[in-house]
Amino acid sequence: MCGMPQQPPVRSTATRPTRPDASMSLLNNVMDHSLDDGYAEAAARKQAEGTSGMPKTVRAKLGLAAGLVLAALVVTVGAAEARISAPVVAKEREELIDRIEQETAVADELEDTVDSLRDEVGDRQREALKTGGGDDQGDLVGILSGAVEVHGPGIKLVVNDAKEASQGGDGDPRETSGFSDTGRVRDRDMQRVVNGLWESGAEAISINGQRLTALSAIRAAGDAILVDNKPLAPPYTVLAVGDGKRLSTRFQNSPDGLYLHALHENFDIRTGISVEDDVKVPAAPSVIVRTAEPSTEKGTS
Secondary structure (H helix, E strand, O other), X not given: OOOOOOOOOOOOOOOOOOOOOHHHHHHHHHHHOOOOHHHHHHHHHHHHHOOXXXXXXXXXXXXXXXXXXXXXXXXXXXXXXXXXXXXXXXXXXXXXXXXXXXXXXXXXXXXXXXXXXXXXXXXXXXXXXXXXXXOHHHHHHHHHHOOOOEEEEEEEEEEEOOOOOOOOOOOOOOOOOOOOXXXXXXXXXXXXXXXXXXXXXXXXXXEOXXXXXXXXXXXXXXXXXXXXXXXXXXXXXXXXXXXXXXXXXXXXXXXXXXXXXXXHHHHOOEXXXXXXXXXXXXXXXXXXXXXXXXOOOOOOO
């Protein structure tokens, strides 16, 4: 009788459950062996030799205690000094602030005094240029010298930089890209404009409210245009008192007017001129009075 063939034992295919942190083997190894092997060997060697832990001898213990007491003393003294010096520093700071405020108040008072004296001197200078009694000659001298305010018919001329002209510092003319920018109005341009207006018959001229006289200077400081050392910012508004239509025509046909037109055509500098029925030109803030007397000495041949 033949027996049935035996079936091979069935091997279980069930897999062993894996650790939840199996994918974190590197982190587990670091956590389990936080101390380097070299440090662990050194610690074990010291423990075996009996050199680890607190000092064994009385002398060593006294030295350690003395060191700790000295360190505590240094920290305590430093904290006490800091606590003592803090009020002194605060008091010195308050005294310095008080001195600054006092000196600032004194400077403000002196500045007000200077302004008052300057106005008084200006008034007396204007009076010195007048002969009084409505003398036409005295009025003419006051107008020509810039000692009195003038208003009447005239022209308004506005000169401005090109739109593409770069400006730095939020439009501050003193902080710009430099003289290489040909789209900016220069001091020499305003000099020619003013000279052209004088030659065309203007009786009184101001730029941005700054009265021009025979002694006025138009200069440059960096990219800023100065009129009598006062910086002006574009656009530059020029007011000129005179026969409006005649003054406008003569200026635009003059070499200086043609020069201004060329600046507009070649460098896009913006200009505009209009005839006004009444323009007001203020008096000069300061008028220098000079007198001359004939010499009594006879010349030698």
